[in-house]
Each structure stands twice: as structure tokens, then as C-alpha cells.
Amino acid sequence: MSRTSCARRALRPLPVLAVGTALLTSACGGTAATSASSDSDLPAAVAQSGTLRVGMSPDFPPMEYLDEKTHDVVGVDVQLAKALGKQLGVKVEIVQQSFDQLLNSVQTGRVDIVMSGLSDTVERQKTVDFVDYFGSQGRFYTLQAKAAKYTKPGNVCGKTLAVSKKTDYYEQAVDYNKQYCTGAGKSAIKLLPTDSGSAARLQLEQGRADIAVQGGENLAYFEKQDPAKYEPVLAPLESTPFGIVIKKGDSKMSGAILKAMKALVKDGTYTKILAGGGMQYAVIRPVLNGSTG
Template identity: 65%
Template sequence: MLRKGTKAPRILTAALLAGLLGTAGCAGGSTNTGAPNASGLPDVVAQSGTIRIGMSPDLPPMEFRDEATGQVVGVDVEIANAMAQQLGVKAEFVEQPFDQLLNSVATGRVDIVMSGLSDTTERQKTVDFVDYFLSRAQFYSLQDRAAEFTSPESLCGKKLAVSKKTDYYLMVQKYDAETCGGKGRPAIELLPTDSGSAARLQLEQRRADVAVQSGENLAFFEKKDPAKFETVLEPLSGKPFGVVVKKGDQQMAAAVQKALTAVVDNGSYQAILDKWGLGYGATRPVVNGVKP
């Protein structure tokens, strides 16, 4: 219970361990520094044997709750477990609302975040990222309306639903400025929602003409219900998903990057992506890959 929301157990363990090692060193007439931390993780994390990973399981297939088992599953879960294995620790997933994830890693309630969260220059002001997947944003509509959207200009004057909590909201505003409203055409009417599922509901209830969300998320629902939605137009240039690390924690970032690189090199990474139909997003891990 204490493992979630506080680092007290780790700090206490580290302090006791240091005291015991110091006592042993005095008794033997020499200093015993113990075995080196081969994982590269900060000592307090390595010694705990667990890396706490913040996650909001509401973005299938990246992370979601399996209806049959009730377990949190998905691409990020599998990559995180493979990464933790390389680090020699156990992955502990700490479920949180999406809009609390960045603050949780910044304040130490979790060690890292892995939850389909895009690396952006704005977010880099408060946290660091280890990019690991090339996401893409996709326009989509109901199947019986998909034929209406044949060119970028066909979005002008239409009602578009998009989660205001994602960077897709800003991307669509830019799209409108470059294609519709900013070019003297009827502006896209944005319908901001609290989530991707709420945007889909706007379409289903025909309050919106078109919507935008993660191409990965959309592909999952297209397979689950192939007769409902259909992608339209070309994907937007999405931002890479990144493992979120506390700002300035270079040791954690380097350890995560090294472990993810090992997962890529041993073939596990590509196998996980291919299993979920997301092989197109493969990339090599890089720290703060999005530049101004």
C-alpha cells in the first residue's frame, strides 16, 4: 500500500542498507561498497526491485482493460515488461487519470510514465521523454459518410470532434489555419471532448461529421467493429510516444533508453508491435527526439 504515492519505503530501505554496509565496513576494518548497480537505474529504484510506471488504461491497443480478464493489457504493457526485464526489476503499473500522469512523475509518485503520451516541445519544459513509438493521428468518420471526405478542403465547414486533452487538438487547429479558416474557406468547427471515446460518441450520435484520434486507437476499434468507422484522408504528422521521465533525471533516461534499445535489438519490440498490427511505428529509442 505504501509503495503507491510515496517514496518513503525506498528511502528507508536505502538508508538502512547504507547503515548496515557502513557498520560491516567498520567491523572488518574496510569499506564494503556492495555490488555495482548494473542496470543503470537510480540506486533507490534498483534496490527496491520495482519500477513504478504511471498508466491510464484507456487507449487501446496501447493500454486498456481486457473485458474478459479485467487485467490491464496492451502494447505499452508488453514493452514495459520487456524493458523492466532488461533492467532487472519488476514493472508495477500505477493506474491514474491521464491528466495527472505528468505531475505524478514530476513529483515522484511514479518513477516513469508509459501511457501513449506524445513527446512535444511544450511538455519537454517540465518532463523528459525517451521516444519509442512513431504514432500518427487519423481523420475518420462513420462508414456511410466516409465518401464525403475526398480532399483536405472537404473538412472545411464541418464539425470535427477531438479530445482536448491530446496534442491532436492543437494539430487540428493548425490544420484549419493552413487549409480552411486561415485560407478564407469555412472554418472547421471544433467539438472538444474529454476523451477519444467521447469523440467517437459524437460521431455515433451524428453531432459531429468527422473526428480525429490516434491511428493506433482507431485501428483497434475498426477491427473490433469493422462496420462502424472508416478512416479518411491522409494521416496527420503525429508526435512520437515517449516514456516520460522526471525533468533532468539523466540517469533514469539513460537507463530506460539502454533497456529499450536492448528490447529492440533482441527482436521483442518488433514482435510486440506486429502482434498488435502496429509495426509501422517502429523506431529506435531517443531522448527528447522532438525538436523546436
């Protein structure tokens, strides 16, 4: 989407969600656990229900996606959400939604928080609050057979670059072009905007693009699925933090989530989960509304 909504999208098509909202309670929460946080940390409605409703769009591996065998929602965000629930002493209910519904759902109270690869941006902070928890970074990548052609920024100039126009990466590609290509007297990058990361990948595979941009977390996942296909090249783009989305001005909820995240950092749970997914680069200090530019 930022994408003007979030800096992410999956490279590979995944099972289409049924229209509407699906609830997965037992698989993602279990019973309420004893924790270091008291009920008074949470908004009254959540404390009384004993359930934290977490909105997710499970089409973004390895952060959240549907297990092909069980059809349960799994991934890094699911693990973190479960850990948050345990720390807060509540059950976690994963609410499946389309990506475009997520922000509105937290604003209207259909979910309590959202964890779904959403980037914390200054623009979004006007309508929601964020507890930043994941240092995402965009990566240029290409087919392995072409990777040796890209060793310095200027190698991208004049090439066709596929990137989802709905992500932060699109604007980053525009800035990259100004800095290293047109601003340096070289041929402009030929931007090929797509509707998703998977569509950008298709352009690359079919030879209509020379190179593409995708989240490093996606590439780590697909490297495990097909080690001989893609290759990240060049330096990572500037890190854009993913944030846990909270209704604007709900200081009770944001305070509870921030406190719980800091506790997960302190006891090692947070780093263990990210390291288990090969994403040590994404470890950051949890903060409230950390993006300033």
C-alpha cells in the same frame, strides 16, 4: 494530453477506475529477470528494490486498458514495460492512476516512469524528460457510410469536426483549417471541442459531427472490435511521438531506459510487439527528448 497533456484518448468508455491508486504487481512483472543491463545502470533506489514502478492510466486501448474478464491491465505499453523490466533485470509494478495524475506522479517520485500514451512536447520537456518510443499519428475518421465524401483535404472545409480539446489533435485541426480551408479561401472547419475521444465519437454517432480525429492506434483497435463502423479517411496528421516519462534531470534513469529500449530494438522485441498490434507505422528510433517543435 497534448491534449495539452497528451495526444490520445479512448473512443469507447471503459470501466471506471477506483478512486486512488491501485497496484498490480504479479500480473505485470513477475520475478526479476537476468538481463544484459547491470544494476549500476539504474538509480540506486530502483536497483536495490528490484522493482520498476510504471504509472499507467488504463483507459486507452490498445496501449493500456483493463481486460474485461480478468480486470488486469493489458496492452502494448504493458508488453513493452514487461520487456523493459526483463532487459533491466527488475520486476515491473504497474501503478494504475487517473490520466491527470501521471505527470505529477513521476515528478514527485510516486512512480519511477510513466508509459501511458503521453506525447513528448517541447512544453512538457520543461518539467519532465522523455524517451520517445512510439510514432503516434492522428487520423481523420468518419462513419463508413460517409467515408467516400472525404478524398482530399478540402472536403473537410465547412464540415463539423469533433476532436478532444485535451489532445494534440485539437491544435493540429486548427492548423489544418488554416492551411487547407481558411488559408485557401474556403469555408472554415466547424470545430466541435469535446472532453475526450469517446465524447468526440459520440458526437459523430449522433449526427452532430460529420467527421472526427483520433489516434491511429485507437482506430486499429476498434476496427478489430467493430469492423463495419468507422473508416479512416485522408492522410495521417503529422506524427507525434509518445514518450516514456522520466523525472526531469534524472540522467541515471533516462540513460538506463534509453539503453534498454535500444536493446529491445536490436533484438527485435520492440518491432515484434508493435507489429503484433498492427502498428508497424509507429516504429521509431528511441531517442531522448526528440520533439523539437
